[in-house]
Amino acid sequence: MDENALLVLSAYSAAIVAASLLGGKLAVLGTMTHTRTQVVMSLVAGFILGIAMFHLLPHSFEHISGPDMVEKAVGWMVFGMVLMIFLLRIFHFHQHDFSSEASDLYDRRGHGGVHARSLLGIALGLGVHTATEGIALGTSVQMGPPHDGAGALAGLGVFLAILLHKPLDAYSIVGMMQSAGHSRRARTAANVGFAMLCPLVALASFWGVGLLGPEEGAVVGYALAFAAGAFLCIALSDLLPEIHFHSHDRGKLIASLLVGIGLAYALYCVESSALHGHGMETHQGP
Numbered sequence: 645m646d647e648n649a650l651l652v653l654s655a656y657s658a659a660i661v662a663a664s665l666l667g668g669k670l671a672v673l674g675t676m677t678h679t680r681t682q683v684v685m686s687l688v689a690g691f692i693l694g695i696a697m698f699h700l701l702p703h704s705f706e707h708i709s710g711p712d713m714v715e716k717a718v719g720w721m722v723f724g725m726v727l728m729i730f731l732l733r734i735f736h737f738h739q740h741d742f743s744s745e746a747s748d749l750y751d752r753r754g755h756g757g758v759h760a761r762s763l764l765g766i767a768l769g770l771g772v773h774t775a776t777e778g779i780a781l782g783t784s785v786q787m788g789p790p791h792d793g794a795g796a797l798a799g800l801g802v803f804l805a806i807l808l809h810k811p812l813d814a815y816s817i818v819g820m821m822q823s824a825g826h827s828r829r830a831r832t833a834a835n836v837g838f839a840m841l842c843p844l845v846a847l848a849s850f851w852g853v854g855l856l857g858p859e860e861g862a863v864v865g866y867a868l869a870f871a872a873g874a875f876l877c878i879a880l881s882d883l884l885p886e887i888h889f890h891s892h893d894r895g896k897l898i899a900s901l902l903v904g905i906g907l908a909y910a911l912y913c914v915e916s917s918a919l920h921g922h923g924m925e926t927h928q929g930p
């Protein structure tokens with residue numbers, strides 16, 4: 645029964661690896677202007693925000709039962725947010741903008757490159773961040789009923805969010821290594837390692853959740869709520885610095901944010917109509 649889901653997860657993984665490697669390659673070319681980076685980031689952040697709120701959180705409610713299910717889900721979501729804020733505070737790992745126009749925004753660039761120590765922290769922070777994405781992907785694909793059409797849709801939103809966001813992260817780690825003066829070989833190794841991490845964690849959580857037995861449902865619910873919090877925090881961390889410090893291209897940036905949220909919501913509508921069209925009736929049958 646898990647074979648279809650595993651196939652879907654493998655296809656998702658291959659696409660994520662490719663997108664991540666491509667993002668790292670773009671950093672070497674270095675062609676993104678500040679405005680272009682911000683438009684892309686707003687769109688992707690809007691999509692991630694929508695996936696967190698319309699997909700991850702509602703799906704977590706479906707898996708947690710009992711009278712205190714809302715408290716549990718919200719508690720895990722807050723945990724995901726706080727952990728990400730904590731990591732962002734310490735390691736400042738989520739800086740995507742490498743254009744010269746953005747350099748006034750961030751101290752690190754102003755002081756002539758990234759130090760080896762902060763680079764290690766950035767790698768650690770990005771590692772936890774991408775591991776969270778892997779957990780979200782593995783559990784979302786696992787939870788879908790693989791025997792009908794809706795099963796294919798489960799996890800599609802999470803997959804797309806990761807697929808769109810991953811190049812930005814790969815771009816930033818390779819870009820930072822470049823500004824710290826690392827060799828081409830080291831950058832390629834980091835790019836490949838970073839690309840592989842999310843699929844590996846996704847596969848591990850996919851199998852891990854399957855091994856849990858009766859506890860499976862609740863753990864999937866907690867993992868999804870946790871990922872919702874982490875996704876929300878990541879989306880806002882991409883949006884808020886620009887909102888605080890710049891005021892150019894306001895219309896463009898708000899429009900791309902709304903398009904991102906709109907895409908996530910559209911996917912939610914497609915997914916829920918597919919679920920109600922097929923899977924649900926068979927569940928409630930006599």
Ligand SMILES: [Zn+2]
Pocket residue numbers: 738773809812813878
């Ligand atoms: Zn990221």
Ligand SMILES: [Zn+2]
Pocket residue numbers: 678682886890891892
């Ligand atoms: Zn700006």
